Amino acid sequence: MRVRIAPSPTGAMHLGLARTALYNWLFARHHNGKFILRIDDTDLKRNIKEALEPILRGLRWLGIDWDEGPEVGGPHAPYFQSQRAEQYQAAVRELLERGFAYRDYATPEEIKAEKEAALAEKRSLRYSRRWMAETSEQRARFESEGRKPVVRLKMPQEGKLVICDLVRGHVEFNWALEQDHVVQRADGSCLYHLANVVDDYDFGITHVIRGEEHLSNTPRQVFIAQSLGWPLPEYAQMPFVAEPGTKNKLSKRKAKRYLKNPDFAQLVEHGNRIADTLRLETDPDTFNPVVLDFYEKVGFLPEAILNYLVLLGWSLDDRTEHFTREELVRVFLLDRVNRAPASFDPRKLMAFQVRHMLAKPVEERVDMVLPYLHKAGLIPEQPDDGTRTAVARILGAAGDRVKVAGDILDYADFFTADTELEYAEKAFRRRMGKQGAVELLRRLRDRLADDGEPFEVAGLERLMRGFIEAEGVKVGDIIHGLRVAVTGKQVGFGMFDCLAILGRERCLVRIDRALEKAAAMQTDAGENDERR
RNA sequence: GGCCCCAUCGUCUAGCGGUAAGGACAUCACUCUUUCAAGGUGAAGACACGGGUUCGACUCCCGUUGGGGCCA
Numbered sequence: 044m045r046v047r048i049a050p051s052p053t054g055a056m057h058l059g060l061a062r063t064a065l066y067n068w069l070f071a072r073h074h075n076g077k078f079i080l081r082i083d084d085t086d087l088k089r090n091i092k093e094a095l096e097p098i099l100r101g102l103r104w105l106g107i108d109w110d111e112g113p114e115v116g117g118p119h120a121p122y123f124q125s126q127r128a129e130q131y132q133a134a135v136r137e138l139l140e141r142g143f144a145y146r147d148y149a150t151p152e153e154i155k156a157e158k159e160a161a162l163a164e165k166r167s168l169r170y171s172r173r174w175m176a177e178t179s180e181q182r183a184r185f186e187s188e189g190r191k192p193v194v195r196l197k198m199p200q201e202g203k204l205v206i207c208d209l210v211r212g213h214v215e216f217n218w219a220l221e222q223d224h225v226v227q228r229a230d231g232s233c234l235y236h237l238a239n240v241v242d243d244y245d246f247g248i249t250h251v252i253r254g255e256e257h258l259s260n261t262p263r264q265v266f267i268a269q270s271l272g273w274p275l276p277e278y279a280q281m282p283f284v285a286e287p288g289t290k291n292k293l294s295k296r297k298a299k300r301y302l303k304n305p306d307f308a309q310l311v312e313h314g315n316r317i318a319d320t321l322r323l324e325t326d327p328d329t330f331n332p333v334v335l336d337f338y339e340k341v342g343f344l345p346e347a348i349l350n351y352l353v354l355l356g357w358s359l360d361d362r363t364e365h366f367t368r369e370e371l372v373r374v375f376l377l378d379r380v381n382r383a384p385a386s387f388d389p390r391k392l393m394a395f396q397v398r399h400m401l402a403k404p405v406e407e408r409v410d411m412v413l414p415y416l417h418k419a420g421l422i423p424e425q426p427d428d429g430t431r432t433a434v435a436r437i438l439g440a441a442g443d444r445v446k447v448a449g450d451i452l453d454y455a456d457f458f459t460a461d462t463e464l465e466y467a468e469k470a471f472r473r474r475m476g477k478q479g480a481v482e483l484l485r486r487l488r489d490r491l492a493d494d495g496e497p498f499e500v501a502g503l504e505r506l507m508r509g510f511i512e513a514e515g516v517k518v519g520d521i522i523h524g525l526r527v528a529v530t531g532k533q534v535g536f537g538m539f540d541c542l543a544i545l546g547r548e549r550c551l552v553r554i555d556r557a558l559e560k561a562a563a564m565q566t567d568a569g570e571n572d573e574r575r
Numbered sequence: 576g577g578c579c580c581c582a583u584c585g586u587c588u589a590g591c592g593g594u595a596a597g598g599a600c601a602u603c604a605c606u607c608u609u610u611c612a613a614g615g616u617g618a619a620g621a622c623a624c625g626g627g628u629u630c631g632a633c634u635c636c637c638g639u640u641g642g643g644g645c646c647a
Contacts, residue, residue: 162577165577166576168576168646214579216578224646255581255643256644256645257644258579259578259579289643306586354587354599355587358589382580384642384644385586388586388587392600395600444611518609522609522610523609525609532611537610538610
């Protein structure tokens with residue numbers, strides 16, 4: 044079995060393409076077949092390499108490898124349509140010779156007039172073939188008028204086509220309703236549908252697994268193949284991936300509009316927060332959740348994307364949702380593909396991400412996260428063991444708060460110098476402004492300074508218990524101020540984890556600084572009072 | 576406009592003539608709690624509509640409505 048995807052190098056890897064690639068790849072791997080990557084670059088003028096790169100990278104990132112295609116070659120090379128013009132021309136000649144296509148000398152104006160007439164009469168458009176030339180005399184006559192020919196398919200005038208689609212079952216088309224589609228332009232270049240059929244035949248494609256939007260294009264492709272005496276591939280037209288909240292096809296160009304969807308907007312915002320700290324480009328045209336790049340940059344796991352994507356139109360049963368790549372290869376079958384389009388749900392995607400993330404051993408998560416800390420200038424490229432340990436402890440304590448690798452930047456304050464820690468002003472004022480809060484913190488500081496216990500979670504917990512008992516206060520009275528003093532923020536993971544990760548020295552420095560700042564704050568307030 | 580496709584909780588889906596219509600994400604409540612999460616417990620939530628077929632339809636057939644795709 045041989046399957047393929049034939050993406051056009053558009054400069055970005057669209058989620059829908061990623062899913063089609065995934066289905067094709069799973070099908071090939073499950074059945075021990077070949078997955079072929081062919082590039083539809085006929086309309087592309089320049090920079091194919093640059094425009095193709097994101098697609099190749101995206102596939103590799105997802106772990107979708109191709110057996111034949113760009114960069115890996117194969118027996119049917121080249122795998123670029125732009126380099127196969129001759130095969131297409133030959134097919135057109137053959138079609139012409141067999142009488143399944145004809146030269147058409149109508150001018151664009153004449154065609155347009157026919158279309159308008161059809162529209163006015165509210166009937167389906169059908170070309171009259173008035174300028175069809177099948178004999179050399181006819182051709183000579185039209186050419187003497189200075190006309191240039193295109194080549195059109197001579198579609199059957201009657202009968203039905205029944206396609207047995209692997210996803211949709213029987214689908215019927217009326218031949219008489221099909222157009223005499225152009226397969227070759229006046230300049231000699233060939234059109235997409237013809238090229239596709241030729242390539243699929245030449246490459247020995249047995250199963251065409253593609254988006255449902257191609258369903259209505261199938262008759263003309265069948266016609267071409269049959270006219271040339273070629274065997275037909277099996278067709279499996281998948282439902283497309285729809286926008287969040289609607290059933291419209293998900294489109295890269297509409298990414299800005301999707302921002303109106305709160306879930307989509309939230310995901311974008313999440314990405315932007317990370318990208319901003321790293322000073323990455325966040326133009327919605329290139330950096331948004333419709334494009335695979337987004338996920339890679341922000342630190343998603345490819346297996347999470349894969350897992351989410353595969354479920355957008357396919358299911359194994361009524362309860363299994365979590366799959367690894369290997370499991371998918373084992374269980375994926377085309378006959379469990381759904382027929383209705385599925386909307387992209389950013390929240391559910393995130394849920395999968397979290398699940399896969401937490402399933403990873405801490406060491407692997409450390410490796411994912413380190414580059415982000417480095418890119419943010421917080422740690423050297425080759426961090427020492429101490430840093431690794433600290434990161435591992437942060438990840439352990441943070442749990443699912445680090446949903447994507449880039450989220451580690453939320454804990455940047457562990458890596459900034461103690462003397463440069465920035466305080467969230469509002470939180471600071473709120474917590475330290477409380478009656479007696481500063482004094483309480485000062486006393487806790489002294490306990491932390493000379494307590495003999497090891498500076499670890501359990502010991503710190505014991506210390507705190509003793510402290511609040513002795514002071515006759517509640518945990519809540521001290522811990523919020525302590526958190527702001529030590530981390531600069533009012534939210535975060537376990538307080539004792541924070542303290543332990545930083546270590547006694549750093550904690551004391553930070554508390555002292557906070558106490559100073561609080562003192563300054565009080566003086567200011569005092570001066571203000573006097574002025575009033 | 577023509578043709579084609581699609582239709583189960585808000586979303587992804589299970590169901591393949593007899594079910595209390597199941598699961599997941601999201602939502603809500605309670606609980607746990609040093610904050611934010613997470614966790615635990617529970618709740619709410621769907622067969623688009625109308626006709627058939629059948630002892631019996633979410634399930635099969637037809638139509639309507641709605642959504643979408645392709646071609647123009």
